[in-house]
Amino acid sequence: MSLISSAQSLRSRQISNLKKMLHLNTEIETGLVESTTQTTESDLIWKVLILDKKSTSIVSSVLRVNDLLEYGITMHAMIDKRRAQLEDVPVIYFVEPTPENVATIIKDIENDQYYQFYINFTSSLSRSLLEEFAKKVALTGKSDRIKQVFDQYLDFIVTEPNLFSLELKDTYYQFNSPSSTEALINEKIDQISNGIFSSVLTMGSIPIIRANKGGPAELIAQRLDAKLRDHVINTRKLSTHATDIHSSLSNGNFVLILLDRNVNLTSMFSHSWIYQCMVNDVFKLERNTIKIEKVIKDSNGNEKIEMKKFDIEPKDFFWEQNAALPFPNAVENVESELNSYTEDAKQITAKTGYSSIQEIDLKDDTDTQHIQDAIKLLPELTFRKNIIDLHMTVLSDLIKELDSKNLDSFFEIEQNLNDPKIQKQFLELLSSNAKENNSLDKLRTYIILYLSCDLPKSFCDTCESQLSKLDIDLSALQYIKKVKEFTKLSEMQLSTSSNTNSNSHIQNKGALFSNLSSKLINLTDGSSKLSEGFGSLVSGIKNLLPEKSNLPVTNIVESIMNPNQANANSLKLTDDYVYYDPSITRGAHSKQPKRKTYSEGMVFIVGGGNYAEYSNLQDWCNEWNIKQGVNSGSVGGSSAAKMVCYGSTDIITAKDFIEECGKLAL
Helix, strand or coil, rough: CCCCCCHHHHHHHHHHHHHHHHHCCCCCCCCCCCCCCCCCCCCCCEEEEEEEEHHHHHHHHHHHHHHHHHHCEEEECCCCCCHHHHHCCCCEEEEEECCCHHHHHHEEEECEEEEEEEECCCCCHHHHHHHHHHHHHHHHHHHHEEEEECCCCCCCCCECCCECCCCCCCHHHHCCCCCCCHHHHHHHHHHHHHHHHHHHHHHHCCEEEEEECCCHHHHHHHHHHHHHHHHCCCCCCCCCCCCHHHHCCCCCCCCEEEEEEEHCCCCCCCCCCCCCHHHHHCCCCCCCCEEEEEECCCCCCCCCEEEEEEECCCHHHHHHHHHHCHHHHHHHHHHHHHHHHHHHHHHHHCCCCCHHHHHHHCCCCCCCHCCCCCHHHHHHHHHHHHHHHHHHHHHHHHHHHEEEEEHHHHHHHHHHHCCCCHEEEEEHHHCCCCCCCHHHHHHHHHHHHHHHCCCHHHHHHHHHHHHHCCCCCHHHHHHHHHHHHHCCCCCCHHCCCCCCHHHHHHHHCHHHHHHHHHHHHHHHHHCCCCCCCHHHHHHHHHHHCCCCCCCHHHHHHHHHCHHHHHHHHHHHHHHEEEHHHHHHHHCCCCCCCCCCCCCCCEEEECECCHHHHHHHHHHHHHHHHHCCCCCCCCCCCCCCEEEEEEEEECCCCHHHHHHHHHHHCC
16 A cells, blocks of 8 residues: 555545536635545535536546445436426536537526526637627526636546546647648647646646657746746646645645657557456456457357446545555465455354344344344455455466466566577467467567567568467557667666566466466355365465566656666656746746755656556655655655656557557558
8 A cells, every 4th residue: 555645635635626627616624535425414405416528537537436425416417308397406527528508508598498607618718619609698687596616627537546647639749740740649739738737737736847858748847837937827726626635745746747659669569466456457347347358159150249348436445555566466366365255254144143144134123133244244245255256267267368378478578588598488489379360469578578678580571470470460669670670779778677586487377367367266156164275376376476576668657756766777868858847937947956855746648658657656656655665745855755646648458559650651
């Protein structure tokens, strides 16, 4: 767990701002915690919430229906759908500032759709649209119905405490395609700048801006610098909608690092051993919903796709504690959680006369303290069991995928790139057949080898000959070859020394995965006793755990935020990054500064990000804070607690990125 208080996270700040908006933009006591605070019913004003597609994504990622109800929202609806007229009910609009949405709001005012109108836009409403809005509202003669109009600056999606996305698809393709027009590029730069601007204001401090040169990141840095400079000049305060307590750092101690995806490509193709990363890679993790596709056959032998969905609840204790841990640790911990639950359930039922938790009758009016205590504890126990069952199911399915596609072998190769034997090991893997098609995994690992090592031509020819025999599009590989040919930066410059100690491969791996999966399945079926040997199986797959090392993006962040600890190659690289200080509104604001230490940072990747980089950054922060013995109360100076937010134009899978690269080769 991080030493950084959740009160400082981007997600908690966004929740706080949303809650304030749902309370009609009045100040409320929240303490900036991620759990919601109770509001008495007498304090609530019951109202309707109107959303559009974008704002629905923003709200649904951090709040649930029960949260909305607690905040006084009795009904929510989409702005472009037919809605019932509720003349005596106030309404909150939370929508994008588009001409279509503004026109719909005006129409609602004309039709007396609601009693009072509280209008909130996800980002800034342009002056021209604001003037048009005011003019048309005046023509209705009902301007008194409008009680508020706010720009909320919440135009980004948060799915983890310090992970956000703008959900802009195909950004890497659009910025690197020769067919992209100047107008399209400018539109994208505006969209990205606006999204980052919103996230920065939510963090409550004006950052120093750093960006690598010669690409979209530099252009976005320029645009964002101008926006933040105007904001400082016009308001002379951080944000008109952010509570002062949101600002955890003074200006100058917060840095925003903008990076083009091309500064490092290997992490986009790699296989990770982190639980959260594996879920997104093997299945799909989208807005805190795990989607697992399975191909099943009906009685006639026809194949069809079955989709299973699992929602990660905001209070999912297992996900919070294990998402960033290696997969084997998560498997081990789910056993401990089940044992703990089983023991607690036994202690409760032993005092009630019931044989199991499931048999307890909520309507039992027996006047005994034990039964009444059990009834009170039942909702919590049921919630715990549901969470445990969910993750057992997901972990079991992950193990099956690992076994059927030999995914651990790809991971092992990618962790030992400097091992002289690795090329031979990859050729053997390339020519072998798995239980299920793993052609995409073979391509991914070869691309990593190609980008990271100077490979013999004979080895490349053999690999590509083998890959060409697979049922897979190799267009992405052709594009990657061009990137490596023209790039001036070797990715290995950013890497710390690679782990050259090859981990011994698991013997009888297939039997290990099969046994482990069956044990988890048995547990989800209600078994409360683990078979002997489960622990040894977990220990077996834990042999694959690599030594901890920083990914290239983390090395860049370290060299800017903590230069005293960074390696020379990273420092040489980042010293050349552009520099802007938007808080200085006069004079030479772009003058290159001396290296300095920052406590709070935000790194944004233009062209797609992933959970692996996010997880690696959080590990770096946590390790620094543990070594320094600092916490969120320590701000300023070289020993202050580190906190880094990670954002991107979109959080995507390796498959998604390969498809984008493939289009660029056409």
